[in-house]
Amino acid sequence: MRVTHHGLVERVIAGIQNRAEQIGQAQQRMMTGLKVEKPSDDPAVAEQILALQCRISRSEQYIRNIKNGLGSLRMTDDALSRINDILVRVRADAVEGSNQALSSQGRRALAEELDQKLRELLTIANQRYGNRYLFGGSETRQAPYQSAEGEDGWLSEITPRSGEPTTQLELIFDQGERVKVSLGGANIFNLGDGEDVFSILFDMRQALADDDPEGVGGVLQRLDEAIDRINTTNAMVGARINRAETLLERLTKLGHSLTGQVSDLADVDIVEAVTHLNEEKVSYELALRTGAKVIQPSLVNFVYL
Numbered sequence: 001m002r003v004t005h006h007g008l009v010e011r012v013i014a015g016i017q018n019r020a021e022q023i024g025q026a027q028q029r030m031m032t033g034l035k036v037e038k039p040s041d042d043p044a045v046a047e048q049i050l051a052l053q054c055r056i057s058r059s060e061q062y063i064r065n066i067k068n069g070l071g072s073l074r075m076t077d078d079a080l081s082r083i084n085d086i087l088v089r090v091r092a093d094a095v096e097g098s099n100q101a102l103s104s105q106g107r108r109a110l111a112e113e114l115d116q117k118l119r120e121l122l123t124i125a126n127q128r129y130g131n132r133y134l135f136g137g138s139e140t141r142q143a144p145y146q147s148a149e150g151e152d153g154w155l156s157e158i159t160p161r162s163g164e165p166t167t168q169l170e171l172i173f174d175q176g177e178r179v180k181v182s183l184g185g186a187n188i189f190n191l192g193d194g195e196d197v198f199s200i201l202f203d204m205r206q207a208l209a210d211d212d213p214e215g216v217g218g219v220l221q222r223l224d225e226a227i228d229r230i231n232t233t234n235a236m237v238g239a240r241i242n243r244a245e246t247l248l249e250r251l252t253k254l255g256h257s258l259t260g261q262v263s264d265l266a267d268v269d270i271v272e273a274v275t276h277l278n279e280e281k282v283s284y285e286l287a288l289r290t291g292a293k294v295i296q297p298s299l300v301n302f303v304y305l
């Protein structure tokens with residue numbers, strides 16, 4: 001097969017252009033820090049990167065869920081601790097109020113203090129977490145508990161606004177794993193058989209106001225049951241917090257590992273990239289020198305052209 005001068009020139013020019021393109025690609029990798037920018041660069045590696053990025057995205061969503069759930073759980077844990085503190089103080093008042101030696105004025109003062117403790121409990125029961133009520137169950141926009149005052153200025157009742165809020169909100173923390181991140185008010189204040197924390201305190205306050213030491217002492221067992229219920233619930237919430245924190249730590253480590261794998265596949269090795277760029281520059285300069293010799297014009301070239 002006869003190779004003409006014209007054809008040889010075209011092949012030389014094509015080779016020079018190819019070398020220039022290789023330099024451009026090497027420089028692009030240096031600027032972006034990526035050796036795989038689009039699937040066509042390396043389809044197999046690009047597929048691996050895409051799969052890893054999908055796993056990273058799911059992991060990040062789980063982490064957001066966990067952090068949001070932890071915020072709710074920690075606030076619930078704090079609220080339960082405060083409720084427990086109030087009930088422990090109320091029990092101490094009940095012991096004092098049941099003492100026959102205490103004067104009627106002393107019991108009246110304890111009754112007034114108890115009314116303030118009832119208001120503290122009401123505030124906790126209607127506590128907010130972000131834009132929702134912490135113990136509202138499925139009804140997050142409306143305060144779960146409402147109250148009324150008597151003519152004496154004391155609270156006369158505390159009742160659920162719309163039935164008993166029992167729903168516990170759930171979030172997905174991992175594939176196939178849902179964790180309850182809140183409690184309905186009934187899970188905390190309702191003790192069963194028509195009994196709740198508020199009714200115990202109302203009965204005790206009435207006995208104090210009536211100067212009835214035996215009536216005051218009669219609520220002690222009911223208070224102990226309420227305190228036990230709060231402590232059990234608090235332990236359950238603590239277990240959920242521990243589980244969430246463990247999952248958060250594991251998913252965070254997994255995210256770092258997956259990100260590292262993506263980096264290994266997609267990121268440029270700077271030393272290797274600089275070496276490759278220099279090699280391409282040498283090849284380009286060699287192609288130019290070779291081409292300059294091949295493409296030197298002659299009278300024969302002009303006649304042929």
